[in-house]
Amino acid sequence: MNPSTPTPAIDRDALRRRYRAERDKRIRPDGNEQYLEPSGRYAHLLDDPYTPRIERAPRHDEVTVAIIGAGFAGLCTGAKLVEAGVDDVLLIDGAGDVGGVWYWNRYPGAMCDTAAMIYLPMLEETGRMPSAKYVQAPEIHAHARAIAEQYGLFERALLSTEVEGVTWDGSSARWVIRTDRGDEIRARFVSMGTGPLHRAKLPGIPGIETFGGPAFHTSRWDYGVTGGTPDGAPMTGLADRRVGIIGTGATAVQCIPALGRDAGELLVFQRTPSSIDVRDNHPIDPEWFATLRPGWQREWLTNFTILQTGGFTDEDLVRDGWTDIAKRIRDRVVATLDGEFTVETWVRAYEDCDDEKMEEIRARVDAIVTDPATADHLKPWYRQLCKRPCFHDEYLQTYNRPSVHLVDTDGRGVTRIDEAGVWVGDDHHDLDVLIFASGFEVGTDYARRTGYETIGRDGVTLSERWADGMRTLHGMHVHGFPNLFIVSLSQAGNLISNVTYNLTEAGANVAAVVRHALDVGATEVEVTQEAEDAWIERIEGSVRSALGNSECTPGYYNNEGRPMGRRERLNSAGYPEGPVAYFEYIDRWRRSGQFAGLEFRAPVV
Numbered sequence: 001m002n003p004s005t006p007t008p009a010i011d012r013d014a015l016r017r018r019y020r021a022e023r024d025k026r027i028r029p030d031g032n033e034q035y036l037e038p039s040g041r042y043a044h045l046l047d048d049p050y051t052p053r054i055e056r057a058p059r060h061d062e063v064t065v066a067i068i069g070a071g072f073a074g075l076c077t078g079a080k081l082v083e084a085g086v087d088d089v090l091l092i093d094g095a096g097d098v099g100g101v102w103y104w105n106r107y108p109g110a111m112c113d114t115a116a117m118i119y120l121p122m123l124e125e126t127g128r129m130p131s132a133k134y135v136q137a138p139e140i141h142a143h144a145r146a147i148a149e150q151y152g153l154f155e156r157a158l159l160s161t162e163v164e165g166v167t168w169d170g171s172s173a174r175w176v177i178r179t180d181r182g183d184e185i186r187a188r189f190v191s192m193g194t195g196p197l198h199r200a201k202l203p204g205i206p207g208i209e210t211f212g213g214p215a216f217h218t219s220r221w222d223y224g225v226t227g228g229t230p231d232g233a234p235m236t237g238l239a240d241r242r243v244g245i246i247g248t249g250a251t252a253v254q255c256i257p258a259l260g261r262d263a264g265e266l267l268v269f270q271r272t273p274s275s276i277d278v279r280d281n282h283p284i285d286p287e288w289f290a291t292l293r294p295g296w297q298r299e300w301l302t303n304f305t306i307l308q309t310g311g312f313t314d315e316d317l318v319r320d321g322w323t324d325i326a327k328r329i330r331d332r333v334v335a336t337l338d339g340e341f342t343v344e345t346w347v348r349a350y351e352d353c354d355d356e357k358m359e360e361i362r363a364r365v366d367a368i369v370t371d372p373a374t375a376d377h378l379k380p381w382y383r384q385l386c387k388r389p390c391f392h393d394e395y396l397q398t399y400n401r402p403s404v405h406l407v408d409t410d411g412r413g414v415t416r417i418d419e420a421g422v423w424v425g426d427d428h429h430d431l432d433v434l435i436f437a438s439g440f441e442v443g444t445d446y447a448r449r450t451g452y453e454t455i456g457r458d459g460v461t462l463s464e465r466w467a468d469g470m471r472t473l474h475g476m477h478v479h480g481f482p483n484l485f486i487v488s489l490s491q492a493g494n495l496i497s498n499v500t501y502n503l504t505e506a507g508a509n510v511a512a513v514v515r516h517a518l519d520v521g522a523t524e525v526e527v528t529q530e531a532e533d534a535w536i537e538r539i540e541g542s543v544r545s546a547l548g549n550s551e552c553t554p555g556y557y558n559n560e561g562r563p564m565g566r567r568e569r570l571n572s573a574g575y576p577e578g579p580v581a582y583f584e585y586i587d588r589w590r591r592s593g594q595f596a597g598l599e600f601r602a603p604v605v
Contacts, residue, residue: 010355010356010359012351012355015355016551018381019381019382019383019551020551022381022382022411022553023382023551023552023553023554023561025410025411025412026271026272026411026553026554026561027554027561027562028554028560028561030204031554031559031560031561031562032559032560032562033204034203034204034560035201035202035203035204035438036201036202036203036204036208037199037201037202038200038201038202038217040209041209041215042202042208042209042215042217044220045200045202045216045217045219045220046199046200047220048094048095048096048160049220049222050095050096050097050103050106051095051096051097051159051160052096053096053160054160056181058181058182058183058184059158059181059183059184059185060183060184060185061090061183061185061186062174062185062186062187063088063089063090063185063186063187063188064086064088064089064187064188064189064514064518065081065086065088065089065090065187065188065189065190065191065510065514066089066090066092066175066177066185066187066189066190066191067089067090067091067092067190067191067193068092068093068163068166068177068190068191068192068193068194068450069091069092069093069100069192069193069194069487070091070092070093070095070097070098070099070100070148070153070157070159071093071098071099071100071101071102071103071144071193072100072102072121072144072499072500072503073100073193073194073487073503073506073507074091074093074098074100074191074193074487075091075098075121075144075147075148075151075153076121076122076147076500076503076504076506076507077191077193077485077487077503077506077507077510077511078091078148078151078153078156078507079122079125079147079150079151079153079507080504080507080508080510080511081507081510081511081514082151082152082153083151083511084511084512084514084515085515086511086514086515086518087152087156089153089156090156090157090158090185090187091153091156091157091158091159092157092158092161092163092177092179092185093157093158093159093161094160094161094162094163094451095159095160096159096160097141097145097159098144098145098147098148098153098154098157098159099140099141099144099145100144102137102140102141102144103141103144104219104220105137105218105219105221105251106137106221106223106230107137107218107219107221107230107251107254107255108221108226108228108230108232108235108255108258108259109136109232109254109255109256109257109258110136110137110230110251110254110255111134111135111136111137111140111254112134112135112140113134113250113388113390113391114134114320114322114497114498114499115133115134115304115318115320116130116132116133116134116135116140116284117130117133117284117297117300117317117318118297118300118301118304118318118498118500118501119140119498119500120135120140120143120500121147121500121501121503121504122147122504123297124294124295124296124297125147125150126143126146126147126150128143128146129284129286129289130284131283131284132281132282132283132284133280133281133282133284133320134279134281134391136231136232137230138230138231158179158181158183158185161179161180161181161183162179162180162451162452163177163178163179163450163451163452164178164179164180164452165177165178165452165453165454165455166178166190166192166452166453166454166455167454167455168455168456168457168481168482168483168484169186170457172186173188173482173483173523173524173603174186174187174188175187175188175189175190175483175484177190188483188523189483189484189485189510189514189517189525190483190484190485191484191485191486191487191510192450192454192484192485192486192487193487193503193506194450199440199450199451200217200219200220200438200439200440201438201439201440202217202436202438203246203247203413203414203436203438205246205413205414205415205416205417206415206416206417207416207417207418208417210417210418210419211417211418211419211421211431211434212419212420213431213432213433213434214432214433214434215433215434215435215436216435216436217435217436217437217438218251218252218255218435218436218437219251219440223235224237225237225433226238226262226433227262228258228262232258234261234262235258235259235262235263236262238259238262238263238264238433239262239263239264240264241263241264241265241432241433242263242264242265242267242430242431242432242433243259243263243264243265243266243267243431243432243433243434243435244266244267244268244269244421244422244429244431244433244434244435245259245266245267245268245269245434245435245436245437246269246414246422246434246435246436246437246438247269247271247436247437247438247439248268248270248271248272248273248274248437249274249387249388249390249437249439250274250388250390251437251439252268252274252437253274253276253390253392253395254392254395255435255437256268256395256398256404257392257394257395257397257398259435260398260399260401260403260404261398261401263403264403265403265404265405266401266403266404266405267405267407267422267429267431268404268405268406268407269407269409269413269414269422269424270377270406270407270408270409271409271411271412271413272380272382272387272411272553272554272555273377273378273379273380274380274387274388274390275358275361275380275382275384275387275389275390276361276364276365276378276390276391276392276395276396277321277361277364277389277390277391278321278364278391278393279391279392279393280393281393299317300317300318301498301501302580302583303315303316303317303318304317304318304322304323304497304498305495305498305501305579305580305583306580307323307326307327308322308323308326308495308497308498309326309578309579309580310326310329310330310333311330311580312330320391321389321391322389322497322498324357325353325354325357325384325385328353328356328357329346329349329350329353329354330349332349332352332353333345333346333349336348336349354383354384354385357384358380358382358383358384361379361380361384362379362380364396365378365379365396368396368397368400369396369399369400370400371399371400374399374406375399377406377408378396378399378406380553381553382551382552382553383551383552385557386551386552386553386555386557386558387552387553387555387557388496388555388557407424407429409424409425412424412425417434421434422434439556454481454484456478456480456481456482456484457480457481457482458480460480462478462481465478465480465481466571468566468567468570469566469567469568469569469570469571470488470490470491470570470571471532471536471570472486472488472491472527472532472535472536473527473531473532473535473597473598474491474492474509474535474586474589475488475489475490475491475492475506476488476492476506476509476510477526477527477532477597477598478527478532479526479527479528479529479532480526481526482524482525482526482601483524483525483526485506485509485510485513487503487506487507487510488506489502489574490570490571490572490573490574491535491536491539491570491573491574491575492505492506492574492575492582492586493505493574493575493579493582493583493586494572494573494574494575494579494582495574495579501579501583505583505586505587508590509586509590512590512595513525513590513595513598516593516595516600517600520600520602521602521603522600522601522602523601523602523603524599524600524601525598525599525600525601526598526599526601527597527598527599528597528598528599531596531597531598532597534597535597536570538576539570539573539574539575539576540566540569540570540573541576559572
């Protein structure tokens with residue numbers, strides 16, 4: 001759409017009223033507390049069903065760098081360290097293999113929702129080409145393994161090993177890591193990359209323990225019940241079964257088409273519909289891929305980030321739904337500028353473009369879903385970025401199958417569960433199998449999400465240090481926790497549309513700081529209190545959250561609709577000038593060799 005084209009006739013006041021009404025009916029006073037940690041019948045959801053646990057003797061190693069988490073955060077950090085000549089590293093992960101979220105998530109249809117050319121890290125370094133614009137989970141997991149193999153990280157890994165505690169020993173300037181295997185690992189440095197979507201959560205529905213049939217979370221898909229494979233083989237175990245799935249977020253959008261294809265009947269219990277835009281996936285041409293110049297991936301990463309955050313480039317290399325809405329907003333701002341740019345100008349452009357985009361999203365539902373009542377329930381009534389946007393070309397079509405039934409709860413959610421099935425209000429739905437697509441913990445305490453506590457200088461825990469909100473330099477360094485690196489999106493780039501870009505940059509930071517510490521003979525590296533305070537002051541000065549929450553349906557993007565106090569803002573804020581500025585800033589910071597804000601302490605002779 002040309003930004004100078006007159007805006008289609010949209011009753012904006014009526015739209016605002018509808019958005020607020022839909023939001024208000026979904027607001028819950030318990031916020032994040034509505035979800036349950038897996039326990040009791042569901043305690044096994046924290047276990048590894050894919051790799052048998054082999055008993056071994058406890059390890060008592062001393063290493064230069066211990067990396068907690070072997071997903072892309074840990075793998076990128078390990079690879080960057082090896083590239084920097086620091087090969088005495090040890091990865092620790094509770095999973096039986098590397099890959100993190102892509103090891104655990106094996107549900108049918110699992111794939112990245114960011115283009116593989118920018119989502120898969122270190123493609124040039126590993127010499128790999130994605131098979132398609134968006135690739136399936138098995139290919140992503142294979143890429144994670146390729147990074148580990150190339151950099152020798154398998155030989156430097158303790159897998160099927162859960163960390164139980166991390167404690168600073170000031171007398172030896174070492175971190176002591178204890179595990180459920182009886183290990184005691186002493187490390188000069190620790191990097192924690194446990195991932196933003198790490199620990200499964202369950203909906204707090206009364207009676208959840210009482211269901212009589214098989215029940216599981218999507219992150220622990222039970223192919224023993226369903227049949228089939230992560231590669232897409234038919235789930236023959238569901239052919240004569242009545243299956244229910246609770247949740248319609250990003251994971252559900254991906255697995256519901258396969259469930260609709262294979263289940264005897266599928267009931268989808270929906271509290272809030274997702275925004276479903278066109279995916280338009282296609283294979284990558286090897287001949288075209290071979291023409292890419294060295295350095296192409298960083299060029300693509302920069303191009304995407306600039307466009308997705310409202311900047312200008314000569315072309316859109318990725319061309320997806322993320323860049324589409326951003327370009328619309330940018331062009332509308334330029335077209336309507338009259339004098340100096342203001343936040344109000346940007347907000348108005350955002351609102352106008354978002355109104356138009358969401359009208360297109362809702363019109364797409366009508367164009368695809370044949371039953372008018374079902375189509376009406378599948379329409380999202382909120383701004384596109386209130387929840388994670390979804391892109392799919394089979395999800396809406398699945399509701400045209402006669403065996404698939406949408407059970408819309410009008411924002412209330414499932415009322416209760418019993419031995420035979422699910423209640424929505426006064427209506428009972430018999431089920432043979434129950435699947436929870438309820439996502440992962442976001443916004444809860446860091447120690448709860450990681451499953452262990454980190455204890456720094458003077459016995460202060462990280463939970464205590466962050467009781468009033470996250471405090472860091474660059475989202476990574478914490479005063480009172482020397483030689484510790486936290487790989488985080490918050491208080492850093494915070495590029496949620498392409499998480500792995502944040503991780504590769506963080507890995508480069510860790511490697512640069514550790515290399516410098518070793519070169520100058522420093523035993524301790526710590527952010528000064530002054531530098532941490534200055535960074536927090538800078539973070540809090542951000543005006544980039546000008547849109548607020550008034551029209552956003554509850555979700556993990558907005559603290560489940562509850563007010564965002566200082567603690568919540570600190571825990572979720574990014575660099576005030578945005579991801580592009582942050583990545584440029586942090587690149588200059590580490591290349592300077594000065595590492596401003598950090599203190600490198602040598603042993604006293």
